[in-house]
Amino acid sequence: MRQYAWLEIHKGIWYMVTDIASPSTSSGRMWIDKETAITELTEEGWIISGKYPNQLSRQLHLGNKYRGYGLMRTIH
Numbered sequence: 001m002r003q004y005a006w007l008e009i010h011k012g013i014w015y016m017v018t019d020i021a022s023p024s025t026s027s028g029r030m031w032i033d034k035e036t037a038i039t040e041l042t043e044e045g046w047i048i049s050g051k052y053p054n055q056l057s058r059q060l061h062l063g064n065k066y067r068g069y070g071l072m073r074t075i076h
Helices: 034-043 054-059
Strands: 002-010 013-017 026-031 047-051 067-074
Touching: 002 034, 013 034, 013 067, 026 034, 034 047
Parallel strands: none
Antiparallel strands: 002 013, 002 067, 013 026, 047 067
């Protein structure tokens, strides 16, 4: 089974978002440094699946200041 999440930046803080239906829903995890976030998530089995498209950010009413990465991992 695949699990999906997103790594978003807002006001200099990187957040792990777990539900795009509710963009304000985050996993409670946050980082100041992008490389630290990516390293930790990769070590946990998350795969960076690509940059988070601006079109989806607009669709979720996140505004143009958001940018980030799609994440996915296989869970058993």
